Amino acid sequence: MGARVSREDYEWVYTEEPHATRRKEIMAKYPQIKKLMRPDPNLKYKVLFLVTLQILAMSVISSQSWMVVFLMAYVFGGTINHSLNLAIHEIAHNLAFGHSRPLANRILGMIANLPIGVPISVSFKKYHLEHHRYQGDEKKDVDIPSDFEGRMFNRTFSKLIWVILQPYFYAFRPLFIRPMPVSTLEIVNFIVQVTFDVLVYKYFGIKAIFYFIQGTFLGTGLHPLSGHFISEHYMFIKGQETYSYYGPLNLLTFNVGYHNEHHDFPSIPGCRLPEVKKIAPEYYDNLPHYDSWVKVIYDFITDPEIGPYSRVRRNIKESDEKKIDYCFSNGFEECHLFDPQILQDLGFEDEKCASYKPEILNKTQKEGDYNSLNLLSERFQLMKSQPNLYYTVVIEDTVTNQVVGSATLVKEMHFIRQCASRGRIEDVVVNSSYQGKQLGKLLVDVLTLLSKKVGCYKVSLECLDKMVPFYSKFGYVKEEGQNYMCRRYIPK
Known part of the structure; x- marks a missing residue:
């Protein structure tokens, strides 16, 4: 079973996540960075290219042996489907068509979802945005492994199993930790995905379905690209809760490795995150970072000090109390x-x-005058x-x-x-x-x-x-017979 993980609980902190503060500092010092906050005009073409590649692969896969199908699902299909997962991540931030066209982003997300085989696009968006807003929160950040995972997968061999099964935990953890009502778009996402899967089975057979769906789970499990799941927020250095990766696999993952930069500026698409680091190097060059996702996976499995509990966690009540105490005295803290x-x-x-x-x-409009x-x-x-x-x-x-x-x-x-x-x-x-x-x-x-x-x-x-x-324009109407009357005590 291997060495037992020494950590038996999360790293509990009572401070705010670091990204909002760093974002304000960088924006004040380098206001030109705002020019990077616009959609990626090429994202839709990249998505369509990857989806087309996977559909064309079906004509080859359906006639191959099961061994070839399995290898192709891991090496080729798993890599592409992992890239499509990260395209959905970009789309969840409305980085394909911008915030003014949310439905266009959701439609593109469903298209990117097709070769993945299981409907995830719409559901991923609502949980992922909470991960940004409430990073480390004990109730709302479902990116953090559960207590069950921390207790169960606490040895070298069991951590290997956890890495292999990681996509299943990501898929089902939110349903147990923070279930949310199913939205209309989630139902649409489900119907579109099931319809596509049925058509694939009808015209290309069971091997094509296996290639798609199993490729997704193989490609997001024990796979080189999956190193980003661990490298992003697992605490290899005490107190450091977000890490960037600057290796070559960023080319296949929409620069998700630039993770400090992404959390600092989630409205900047991955294609421009290297520019963030270039504009403000003093904020990123000295932060701990990685150059190999494969090594990250290896270290996670073999290091007895690292495990599913190696995450920073916050108590939301403590954070809220601190915000309320200081929101007005400091003049810039958020208070809801x-x-x-x-x-x-x-x-x-x-x-x-x-x-x-x-x-x-x-x-x-005239601004209020608060003296x-x-x-x-x-x-x-x-x-x-x-x-x-x-x-x-x-x-x-x-x-x-x-x-x-x-x-x-x-x-x-x-x-x-x-x-x-x-x-x-x-x-x-x-x-x-x-x-x-x-x-x-x-x-x-x-x-x-x-x-x-x-x-x-x-x-x-x-x-x-x-x-x-x-x-x-918003559907407001003047109802017949209704009158607005007032008695004013202070002149206009």
């Missing part, structure tokens, strides 16, 4: 009025949202003390670290309609310097979808006559 996870769960692809074109609201930070802090804490009633969302310019847009959804609780809730959208504000960037549309879209998500039976807003055409 409500759980931001709910925004990640909004289905922009599933709902009727406004169309995004170059034209945008041309009204110049007292203490007054603002007191109001924030008062609103936060009444959970699930106030949902304020903001847009931040990460170059200047300034809030440039804001809007609030107020959830009113009523006795009527069997104690239903009504939503009101208030205070839609966009900095005048940022007009023409569709930020007003984004704010209203988010809060409209959010009102439905939090259970409002209807949502309303008040606006000037000339703004009616703008809000009509």
